[in-house]
Amino acid sequence: VTHASLPGDQTLRIWDAKAPRVPVxxxxxxxxxxxCxxxxxDQNLLVxxxxxxxxxxxxxxxxxQPVFNLFGHTYAVRRVKFSPFHATVLVSCSYDFTVRIWDFSKVDPLLETVEHHTEFTCGLDLSLHHPGQVADCAWDETVKIYSPSSLVISA
Incomplete structure (x- = not known):
């Protein structure tokens, strides 16, 4: 079993349960x-x-080297989540009040920017039961549940 941790020193640490004292x-x-x-x-891929x-x-x-770099947020990225339904799609939220949907396999990876909060967007998750459904929250004391057009799965 492999785990990841963020110790606050600009590093990502990967831990193997069989050797917990020697992280990568x-x-x-x-x-x-x-x-993260x-x-x-892909069990070897993290964001x-x-x-x-x-x-x-x-x-x-x-x-x-990273396998992809995504730029577009203008303040700190607070949360990132890979899509449970799209192999190359992920969603991020930032203190710039936005949620961004990305497809890292595309030349132009930014699919959509959602701007519906009036304060720092700080929480984010994707539904495991409703493909394309996102929930986010912000310091404006609101939780939004929505289905961005870029996550709609076409038949």
Missing amino acids: VIPAHQAEILS DWCKY TGAVDCSLKGWDLRNIR
Whole structure:
């Protein structure tokens, strides 16, 4: 069993339950990492989101360079989540009041920007039961549940 942790020192640490005292340390960002998530389709792929406003994808088989870099947020990325229904799609929220939907396999990876909060967007998740449904929350004391057009699965 493998686990990931964010110790607050700009690194991503990968722990193997069989050797818990010897983590793999990835110098992932030039700023504090606030969130990470495992890809539901590839056990070796993780995404990190950081205070440097970027998201980076990491393949554990080669940790020297990120497999993708996503830029567009203008403040710290607070939460990142891979889609449970799309192998190359992820969603991020930021202190820039936005939620962004990305497809890291595309040349232009930003699919959609959702702006419906009046304060820092700080929480995010994707439904496991309703494909394309997102829930987010912000410091404006609201929770929004919605289905962005970029996540609609076509038949």
